[in-house]
Amino acid sequence: MTVHTRREMTIRRVAHVLPTPAVGADLGKAWRAAQADYRRDFAVDPNRMLPDDALTVTVGDNEVVISYEVTVKCRDTINLRTVLGQDGGEQ
Secondary structure (H helix, E strand, C coil): CCCECCCEEEEEEEEEEEEECCCCHHHHHHHHHHHHHHHHHHHCCCCCCCCCCCCCCCCCCCEEEEEEEEEEEEECEEEEEHHHHCCCEEE
16 A cells, blocks of 8 residues: 655745856955854854855856755654554544
């Protein structure tokens, strides 16, 4: 018998926004700040490299956004066997 579960998550997006035109030094500062925040949120040791896809850079007409997402579990997983009877009927 297949057990169906439901998960509800909240995704928190952390963004470091730099208005354009930007100076290269300011972009470097924003990049290092985003890396430091990512390390803190995911408990990554400062001596370890970040995953290649840890940070996302999006360039727009008026800004450069360096961001990452943190997924937070909202509720415990609901197992339908506890809600429905073994035959699928309501208890």
